[in-house]
Amino acid sequence: xxGYQGVAxxxxxxxxxxxxxxxxxxxxxxxxLREMCKRAGIDKTQVDGFAVSSFSLGVDSAVxxxxxxxxxxxxxxxxxVGGVSGIVALRRAARAVQCGEADIVACIGGxxxxxxxxxxxxxxxxSWSIDASFPYGAAGPNAAFSLITSHxxxxxxxxxxxxxxxxxxxxxxxxxxPGALLGHKTLSxxxxxxxxxxxxxxxxxxxxxxxxxGEGFMVMSEARARALNLPFAGILATDELHNxxxxxxxxxxxxxxxxIEAFYQRAGYGPEDMDFLQTYxxxxxxxxxxxxxLGFCAKGNGRQFVNETDMRFDHSGSPKYKLPHNTCGGQxxxxxxxxxxxxxxxxxxxxxxxGQAGNHQVPGARLGLVSGYGMVNYDRGLCSAVAMLxxxxx
Amino acid sequence: MIASEKIKRRLKFHRPSLRARAxxxxxxxxxxAQFSAANLSSSLAMQHCTHCGYVQYPPTELCxxxxxxxxxxxxxxxxxxxxxxxxxxxxxxxFFKRRLQQGTWVMGSVKLDAGPVxxxxxxxxxxKPRDRVIVFSHSDNSQSVVLIAVPEDCDITExxxxxxxxxxxxxxxxxxxxxxx
Ligand SMILES: [Zn+2]
Numbered sequence: 001x002x003g004y005q006g007v008a009x010x011x012x013x014x015x016x017x018x019x020x021x022x023x024x025x026x027x028x029x030x031x032x033l034r035e036m037c038k039r040a041g042i043d044k045t046q047v048d049g050f051a052v053s054s055f056s057l058g059v060d061s062a063v064x065x066x067x068x069x070x071x072x073x074x075x076x077x078x079x080x081v082g083g084v085s086g087i088v089a090l091r092r093a094a095r096a097v098q099c100g101e102a103d104i105v106a107c108i109g110g111x112x113x114x115x116x117x118x119x120x121x122x123x124x125x126x127s128w129s130i131d132a133s134f135p136y137g138a139a140g141p142n143a144a145f146s147l148i149t150s151h152x153x154x155x156x157x158x159x160x161x162x163x164x165x166x167x168x169x170x171x172x173x174x175x176x177x178p179g180a181l182l183g184h185k186t187l188s189x190x191x192x193x194x195x196x197x198x199x200x201x202x203x204x205x206x207x208x209x210x211x212x213x214g215e216g217f218m219v220m221s222e223a224r225a226r227a228l229n230l231p232f233a234g235i236l237a238t239d240e241l242h243n244x245x246x247x248x249x250x251x252x253x254x255x256x257x258x259x260i261e262a263f264y265q266r267a268g269y270g271p272e273d274m275d276f277l278q279t280y281x282x283x284x285x286x287x288x289x290x291x292x293x294l295g296f297c298a299k300g301n302g303r304q305f306v307n308e309t310d311m312r313f314d315h316s317g318s319p320k321y322k323l324p325h326n327t328c329g330g331q332x333x334x335x336x337x338x339x340x341x342x343x344x345x346x347x348x349x350x351x352x353x354x355g356q357a358g359n360h361q362v363p364g365a366r367l368g369l370v371s372g373y374g375m376v377n378y379d380r381g382l383c384s385a386v387a388m389l390x391x392x393x394x
Numbered sequence: 395m396i397a398s399e400k401i402k403r404r405l406k407f408h409r410p411s412l413r414a415r416a417x418x419x420x421x422x423x424x425x426x427a428q429f430s431a432a433n434l435s436s437s438l439a440m441q442h443c444t445h446c447g448y449v450q451y452p453p454t455e456l457c458x459x460x461x462x463x464x465x466x467x468x469x470x471x472x473x474x475x476x477x478x479x480x481x482x483x484x485x486x487x488x489f490f491k492r493r494l495q496q497g498t499w500v501m502g503s504v505k506l507d508a509g510p511v512x513x514x515x516x517x518x519x520x521x522k523p524r525d526r527v528i529v530f531s532h533s534d535n536s537q538s539v540v541l542i543a544v545p546e547d548c549d550i551t552e553x554x555x556x557x558x559x560x561x562x563x564x565x566x567x568x569x570x571x572x573x574x575x
């Protein structure tokens with residue numbers, strides 16, 4: 001696979017997180033575009049590539065948005081792939097820039113949160129969920145992930161206390177990130193364990209809070225980023241795989257296992273070199289699964305790994321091994337803004353690597369891994385994706 | 395009554411929580427409706443591929459293995475193994491919200507001996523992962539067919555037995571609200 005030399009990731013923007021909002025997806029997507037242009041010091045007409053992900057555009061598409069927003073892209077992408085949408089947009093956009101198909105690509109994920117919108121999304125998520133999963137208790141994603149979590153716990157001996165490690169350290173990180181909807185509240189292990197039950201082993205703090213919000217970044221050439229005087233991050237390697245391990249009756253691993261070794265070889269760095277890790281945390285068990293499948297520990301050892309690892313952004317926790325994880329609090333603390341949640345790890349990684357993370361800056365962050373997972377078509381998340389990003393001299 | 399007030403009331407009265415009768419989710423795709431139709435006269439009918447023998451679930455138009463347009467509904471043996479189960483405490487749907495006021499709702503996943511993994515209602519709360527089960531189909535109170543698992547040694551040959559199990563789950567009747575609309 002060809003490398004990503006000369007590609008720059010710039011202007012990470014997070015916009016408008018709210019528990020409920022009167023605004024539609026176009027408002028969040030357009031606002032992110034406006035803010036990114038402001039930060040880049042460019043006019044929107046200079047954006048000639050447009051990659052969009054959203055669940056709540058309704059009858060509209062990325063094409064409709066070009067007319068709404070008054071842009072004239074010569075390259076367009078609409079990948080509604082939920083939890084991998086940010087990494088997928090990054091991959092596609094990077095190639096477009098390298099191949100000269102676009103100069104400046106705006107990659108944006110955004111969704112509204114109208115009254116009862118989450119219920120409607122869950123009830124209509126896919127034809128298989130309509131026919132074969134929603135009728136069984138109508139619990140939305142909680143049902144599938146409750147089954148996955150209880151199966152994982154039985155198979156590998158993980159306990160709720162282990163999942164608490166992930167949620168509690170993430171909340172600590174969110175306490176330093178003003179954008180996190182739950183960042184004003186602390187979370188202790190006791191609070192995590194005593195939370196009200198939702199489904200099987202899942203309790204309140206295992207579940208993300210659906211919300212509205214937008215996330216975005218722009219992809220351009222390094223030369224262009226330098227000319228615009230923008231701090232930027234580079235891409236060392238990426239990969240994706242969908243519907244892997246279809247033969248597993250219950251999901252306990254994702255597509256990463258199939259390509260992660262070659263991925264690290266291409267990147268020239270391994271998991272031990274990472275200054276932070278952003279996983280897709282729709283549920284703590286999914287973060288644990290990623291830590292295993294991305295090679296931070298062996299399969300089934302995620303439980304031990306989180307207990308031996310300080311996942312706070314500032315290395316202030318007691319465990320000896322340090323790996324800042326979901327450094328802005330992840331979705332569990334920020335809220336899950338639909339498709340924007342699939343961008344969250346990417347924008348946060350660019351913030352960290354360009355020194356723009358403010359109060360929750362990981363000291364000396366040079367290399368980071370961001371991973372995506374998602375799209376529960378029926379009984380499991382089908383998508384997996386990963387990108388290794390690096391700080392670059394400007 | 396002025397128009398805006400009328401709309402307000404209408405919106406209010408369309409809230410599922412105010413309805414006298416709440417039913418299980420009725421929505422199905424056209425393929426799901428065909429699954430329901432095929433199962434009305436069978437204790438379990440699934441799509442079988444006449445080209446490669448694959449048993450397909452959830453219903454699709456083409457065989458998920460060989461991609462041939464060769465799927466037909468056939469009576470299917472419902473035995474299998476319970477993979478995982480969960481007690482729901484929370485639902486997005488009014489029917490289940492009302493049922494949950496009376497206790498948890500148990501659902502799970504089963505690997506059928508015939509091949510597919512099915513999500514279903516659990517008809518016996520004592521069932522645990524790795525237990526052998528038998529799966530059957532039945533109409534729920536929205537006249538859509540759903541799947542239910544019971545222990546393998548449970549004799550479900552009589553449709554009256556199957557109906558009784560569905561009744562004991564509270565699936566055959568809507569969930570009522572006194573004074574609802
Ligand atoms: Zn076939």
